[in-house]
Amino acid sequence: MSKEGYYFVLTTNDMAEVESLSNEMVFINKGKIILHTTLEEFKHVYAGKVLVTFKKELPPQLIGKLSDHLKRKNLGKIIGDDKVELEDKSAFYELLLFLRDVGFDITRLLLKRRHYLMDL
Secondary structure (H helix, E strand, O other), X not given: OHHXXXXXXXXOXXXXXXXXXXXXXXXXXXXXXXXXXXXXXXXXXXXXXXXXXXXXXXXXXXXXXXXXXXXXXXXXXXXXXXXXXXXXXHHHHHHHHHHHHOOOOOOOEEEEEOOEEXXX
């Protein structure tokens, strides 16, 4: 419909929802547009990759399932036995849901984005 000049406003914090519905993003603060960008540019410049390090190595049977899940949903990849590189921080929630669903107990993990730590 955008080719015909129609636009819709959707408010969400769910990047998966944004990706499924649009290729542009507009951020509005107090009624003023503060950023208008494409989804790809936003992910590249603003989101950045996230490195998740687990306290212990992931079990081999989990590594295969998790690797398939990450590839299928285009969320990231496994690096070694205790690290996952995610495409952006919105993929972190998807990772947590997957780990919960397979029964993996997360006792401690460390998140890094670019060169600094992120608070959870």
